[in-house]
Amino acid sequence: MSRVLLHDRRIVIDGRPRLLLAGEVHYFRLPRAEWADRLDRLRECGGDTVATYVPWLWHELPDGAVDLTGRTHEQRDLAGFLDLAHERGLYALVRPGPFIMAEIKNEGIPYRLYDEHPHLLPTTWDGRTVETRTIDYLAPEFLAAAEGWYAEVMPVIAERLADRGGPVIGVQLDNEIGMLSWVTNSPDLTDVVCEDVRRWAVDRYGKDIAAERIGADPGDPDAWAAAVRTPTEARSLTVHDDLGRYMRDRYRRYVVALRESAERHGVTGVPFLINVHGTGGGRGRTFPIGISQLFEAYRGQPQLTSGSDYYLGDLTVTNVADLYVSNAFLAAVHDAHQPPMSLEFEAGNGDYGQDLSTLYPPEAIELKTRLCVAQGNRLLNLYLFAGGYNPPLAEPVGDGNDRIAFTGERHGFAAPVDPEGRLNPTYAAARRALHAVRGVADLLADSDEENDGLALGFVPDHYLTEYHHPASASRAAQVADLERFRGMGPRDVLARALLLAGYSFPAVDLQSPLPADTPPVIALASAVTLGREVQQRLVEHLHGGGRLLLHGVLPQRDHDGTRCTLLADALGLTVTGRVDDGPQSFPSVVGQGWAAGRAEVRVGYAQRLAGIAAEPVLVEVSSGEPCAVEVAVGTGRALVITADVPCDLDFWRAAVARLGVRQRLAANADGPGLVLTSTVDPAGQRLLHLVNVAPSAVTLALGWQGVPVLAGRRLRVPARAGLILPYGIRFGAATLVETTCELVSRDGNTVLLRPTQGDDEVVLATDRPITASRGSVHSTQGRVTVRLPGGPDDDPVQISVA
The missing domain is CATH 3.40.50.880 (Class I glutamine amidotransferase (GATase) domain)
Incomplete structure (x- = not known):
C-alpha cells in the first residue's frame, strides 16, 4: 500500500518525492490482447504511470446498466486494465469525466441525457442555442446523472487506490471545464444560469449596484436574463466583467460537487486533478484563459492541483517562451502545496488529420520534456502515447459511422505507438527524453527552479x-x-x-x-x-x-x-x-x-x-x-x-x-536560441539545464555566480537538443563537482555518466581512490579529474569510489 500526498509542490509517495512519467493508453480502444504490449512499450519508453480516460458514453448500456468489468465487451473492462497495469509495475492516473473529450462523441456524455433533458443544451448570447454538445454544469438533472455515473465508476477506482494496495495515484475530475463555451464564444445562459447570475450579483454588490452594472432590475427575471444575454453598449464592459467572474465561481462549485461525489463513492487518499486547456495553433498565448477560468476551482483546495493541456507542436524560438510562461503562470496561482504537472503533454508527430499536412520533428518532445521538468513539473503524461480503434456504439445513432468517436475507426494515428502497435520516430525521441530525465528523477522530484531576482x-x-x-x-x-x-x-x-x-x-x-x-x-x-x-x-x-x-x-x-x-x-x-x-x-x-x-x-x-x-x-x-x-x-x-x-x-x-538583475547562470554563447536555468534540492545539489531550440548548434562557456564552470571550457549543445549537467551532486563518499556528462544513475559509491561532448571530463571531490571504466584519472589534493576521450559511440562511463 502506498500513500500519495501533494506537499510543498511535490508529489510524495510513501514519504518520498517522486517525478512521474506517464503515457495515455485507452483500453477501450484496444483489444484486451493488446493491453500488455502497450503497457510494456510504455515501461520500455521510460514511463512509470499509465493514464486513461473512462468514457461514460461507452460504459453505459442502452438499458441504463453500466459495465466496467467487461461482462458485455472486453474493452469495457476498466477493472481488468487497471489490474494489469498494476501487475506490470505501473501506477495509474484515471480520468472518468463526466466530460472527457478525447474525440469521443458528445465529449463522452451519453446520448440519452440529451434525449431525456433537451433543455440541458444551453442557450447563449441573444437566446440562441449553443452549437456544441455542452451542458449546463450545475443543472440539477445533469448533476444527478453525473452522480449516478460516479456511483458506478468511483467504487471500481476506489478498490484500486494506491493506499489500498492498487495502482491508482490520482483521479482527474471532468476535463477542460469551460473550454467548449470559450472556443465557441457561447457562454451558458439558460434561464437557470441567468437566475444564478442574479443571485451571485446581488450577493456581491447588493440589488442597486447589481441593477446598475447589468442594466436591469434583479427583481424582474425576464428583463435580467435579456440584459445578460444581450448587453447594451452602455453596460457591455460591466456585464462581460461580471459574467467572467461569475463563471469562475460556477466552475468552482462544479468541481466541489464532483469531488464530494467522488469521495462519497470511496475515492479518498489520493490527489484530485483539474486539466487546464488553452493552447492552440502551436502557441500558448491563450493558455492563460484556461487558467483564468479555472484557478478559483483549485487554488487553496487540499490535495487537489491543476495540470496543463499542452499542444504546442514543435518548440522553436517562436514558442519556447509560450511554454515557459505557461508553466510559470500555472504555478503562480497554485498554493504552497500544489505541484505543477502536465496532464496532456503532446507526444505525437502532429499528423492528427491523417493527411500528412503536418509532421513535427521528433526532437520536439525531448526539448519540451527537458524544459518542463526544469520548471518543476512533477508529472508529464504523454498524450496520446498509444493509438487504437474506436469500437461501435452499443446502440446505433445513425450519424454515418455509429462509432464512439468522430475520428473514424482508427484513432491516435499520430501517437508514438500507432493503432497497429508500430512505432513512429517520436517513440525513440520520447524514450531518449524520458530516460535522460529518469537518470536525475530523484533530484528533479525534490528540486525547485532558481531565479535571477x-x-x-x-x-x-x-x-x-x-x-x-x-x-x-x-x-x-x-x-x-x-x-x-x-x-x-x-x-x-x-x-x-x-x-x-x-x-x-x-x-x-x-x-x-x-x-x-x-x-x-x-x-x-x-x-x-x-x-x-x-x-x-x-x-x-x-x-x-x-x-x-x-x-x-x-x-x-x-x-x-x-x-x-x-x-x-x-x-x-x-x-x-x-x-x-x-x-x-x-x-x-x-x-x-x-x-x-x-x-x-x-x-x-x-x-x-x-x-x-x-x-x-x-x-x-x-x-x-x-x-x-x-x-x-x-x-x-x-x-x-x-x-x-x-x-x-x-x-x-x-x-x-x-533594475539590479544579474544572471546567476551566464553563458557566453555564439548565437541565440539557448534557454538556461538551474534547479536545486534542499541539500544544495544542483542541475544546470541547457535547452537549445535553435536550428543550429550553440557553443558557450558557462559561469555560475561569476565563477567559470569547468575552468571556462566551451561546450557544444547540438541543434535542437539539451543537456542536464550535474553540479555538486553527492554519491557515496564523493561529490560530483562538475562535468560535461549527463547523469544516468547513482548507486552507492558508483555513478554512470553519459558523455555529451566527444571529449568529456568529470571533476570530483573525494579523498578516496577513483576508478573509471574508461578514460584517465588524475588526483590532486582531494580533487579528481577523469578525462574521457571520445569513443566510437560514447557509451556511458562508470565511475566508482573505493
Missing part, C-alpha cells in the same frame, strides 16, 4: 476575454487591446527576450498579496486595462523599494471600463499621444542615456509620455518625445517602455541590469 507579473483578469457579445464594439476594442499587450508583451518580446537573454524567472499573481519570497523586480506586460487592486499593489511594491519593468502601454482603466490611473499617477507619468504603424506611418525610436548608441529602429507603435522626474530612455523620432523612461518612486524604481522595441537581447539585458 526577476518575476513576470501575471494578471488573471487580463484573460477574462473568453466571451464577447458579437455586437459590442467597446468589448471588441477592450479584448483587442488586451490580446495585443498582455502576458508576454507586445509581439511577445518581453518574455522571449528575457528567456533567450539567459534569465530564468517565475511568475507572480498580481491579484493576490505578494508572497514574502517575491523577487525584487517585477516585469509586467500591461494593456490600457489594469485592475485597481493590481495597480495599487504595484504602487506599494515600488514604495517598499521594489522595482518594476513595465512594457506595453500605460494603464488607464479598470476592467469594467472605469477610469483608473493609480499606477500612472504614482509614476508621475501622463500620455501625450500615440503613433501607430500604418500604410503611410513608420514610427521609429532611438535611444538616449544608457540606451544611446544603438541604431534607430522601427516600431509598431509608440505611446508618448511626459513626466517631470522621468529620465528618457527611448524617444519617438518624429516628435522627439519619450516613449521609454526611468522613474524613481519612493525607494523603488521603474523602467516604463511604451513601444514594441525589437527582441534586441543586449538592449533587454541592459534594461533589467538597470
Whole structure:
C-alpha cells in the first residue's frame, strides 16, 4: 500500500518525492490482447504511470446498466486494465469525466441525457442555442446523472487506490471545464444560469449596484436574463466583467460537487486533478484563459492541483517562451502545496488529420520534456502515447459511422505507438527524453527552479476575454487591446527576450498579496486595462523599494471600463499621444542615456509620455518625445517602455541590469536560441539545464555566480537538443563537482555518466581512490579529474569510489 500526498509542490509517495512519467493508453480502444504490449512499450519508453480516460458514453448500456468489468465487451473492462497495469509495475492516473473529450462523441456524455433533458443544451448570447454538445454544469438533472455515473465508476477506482494496495495515484475530475463555451464564444445562459447570475450579483454588490452594472432590475427575471444575454453598449464592459467572474465561481462549485461525489463513492487518499486547456495553433498565448477560468476551482483546495493541456507542436524560438510562461503562470496561482504537472503533454508527430499536412520533428518532445521538468513539473503524461480503434456504439445513432468517436475507426494515428502497435520516430525521441530525465528523477522530484531576482507579473483578469457579445464594439476594442499587450508583451518580446537573454524567472499573481519570497523586480506586460487592486499593489511594491519593468502601454482603466490611473499617477507619468504603424506611418525610436548608441529602429507603435522626474530612455523620432523612461518612486524604481522595441537581447539585458538583475547562470554563447536555468534540492545539489531550440548548434562557456564552470571550457549543445549537467551532486563518499556528462544513475559509491561532448571530463571531490571504466584519472589534493576521450559511440562511463 502506498500513500500519495501533494506537499510543498511535490508529489510524495510513501514519504518520498517522486517525478512521474506517464503515457495515455485507452483500453477501450484496444483489444484486451493488446493491453500488455502497450503497457510494456510504455515501461520500455521510460514511463512509470499509465493514464486513461473512462468514457461514460461507452460504459453505459442502452438499458441504463453500466459495465466496467467487461461482462458485455472486453474493452469495457476498466477493472481488468487497471489490474494489469498494476501487475506490470505501473501506477495509474484515471480520468472518468463526466466530460472527457478525447474525440469521443458528445465529449463522452451519453446520448440519452440529451434525449431525456433537451433543455440541458444551453442557450447563449441573444437566446440562441449553443452549437456544441455542452451542458449546463450545475443543472440539477445533469448533476444527478453525473452522480449516478460516479456511483458506478468511483467504487471500481476506489478498490484500486494506491493506499489500498492498487495502482491508482490520482483521479482527474471532468476535463477542460469551460473550454467548449470559450472556443465557441457561447457562454451558458439558460434561464437557470441567468437566475444564478442574479443571485451571485446581488450577493456581491447588493440589488442597486447589481441593477446598475447589468442594466436591469434583479427583481424582474425576464428583463435580467435579456440584459445578460444581450448587453447594451452602455453596460457591455460591466456585464462581460461580471459574467467572467461569475463563471469562475460556477466552475468552482462544479468541481466541489464532483469531488464530494467522488469521495462519497470511496475515492479518498489520493490527489484530485483539474486539466487546464488553452493552447492552440502551436502557441500558448491563450493558455492563460484556461487558467483564468479555472484557478478559483483549485487554488487553496487540499490535495487537489491543476495540470496543463499542452499542444504546442514543435518548440522553436517562436514558442519556447509560450511554454515557459505557461508553466510559470500555472504555478503562480497554485498554493504552497500544489505541484505543477502536465496532464496532456503532446507526444505525437502532429499528423492528427491523417493527411500528412503536418509532421513535427521528433526532437520536439525531448526539448519540451527537458524544459518542463526544469520548471518543476512533477508529472508529464504523454498524450496520446498509444493509438487504437474506436469500437461501435452499443446502440446505433445513425450519424454515418455509429462509432464512439468522430475520428473514424482508427484513432491516435499520430501517437508514438500507432493503432497497429508500430512505432513512429517520436517513440525513440520520447524514450531518449524520458530516460535522460529518469537518470536525475530523484533530484528533479525534490528540486525547485532558481531565479535571477526577476518575476513576470501575471494578471488573471487580463484573460477574462473568453466571451464577447458579437455586437459590442467597446468589448471588441477592450479584448483587442488586451490580446495585443498582455502576458508576454507586445509581439511577445518581453518574455522571449528575457528567456533567450539567459534569465530564468517565475511568475507572480498580481491579484493576490505578494508572497514574502517575491523577487525584487517585477516585469509586467500591461494593456490600457489594469485592475485597481493590481495597480495599487504595484504602487506599494515600488514604495517598499521594489522595482518594476513595465512594457506595453500605460494603464488607464479598470476592467469594467472605469477610469483608473493609480499606477500612472504614482509614476508621475501622463500620455501625450500615440503613433501607430500604418500604410503611410513608420514610427521609429532611438535611444538616449544608457540606451544611446544603438541604431534607430522601427516600431509598431509608440505611446508618448511626459513626466517631470522621468529620465528618457527611448524617444519617438518624429516628435522627439519619450516613449521609454526611468522613474524613481519612493525607494523603488521603474523602467516604463511604451513601444514594441525589437527582441534586441543586449538592449533587454541592459534594461533589467538597470533594475539590479544579474544572471546567476551566464553563458557566453555564439548565437541565440539557448534557454538556461538551474534547479536545486534542499541539500544544495544542483542541475544546470541547457535547452537549445535553435536550428543550429550553440557553443558557450558557462559561469555560475561569476565563477567559470569547468575552468571556462566551451561546450557544444547540438541543434535542437539539451543537456542536464550535474553540479555538486553527492554519491557515496564523493561529490560530483562538475562535468560535461549527463547523469544516468547513482548507486552507492558508483555513478554512470553519459558523455555529451566527444571529449568529456568529470571533476570530483573525494579523498578516496577513483576508478573509471574508461578514460584517465588524475588526483590532486582531494580533487579528481577523469578525462574521457571520445569513443566510437560514447557509451556511458562508470565511475566508482573505493
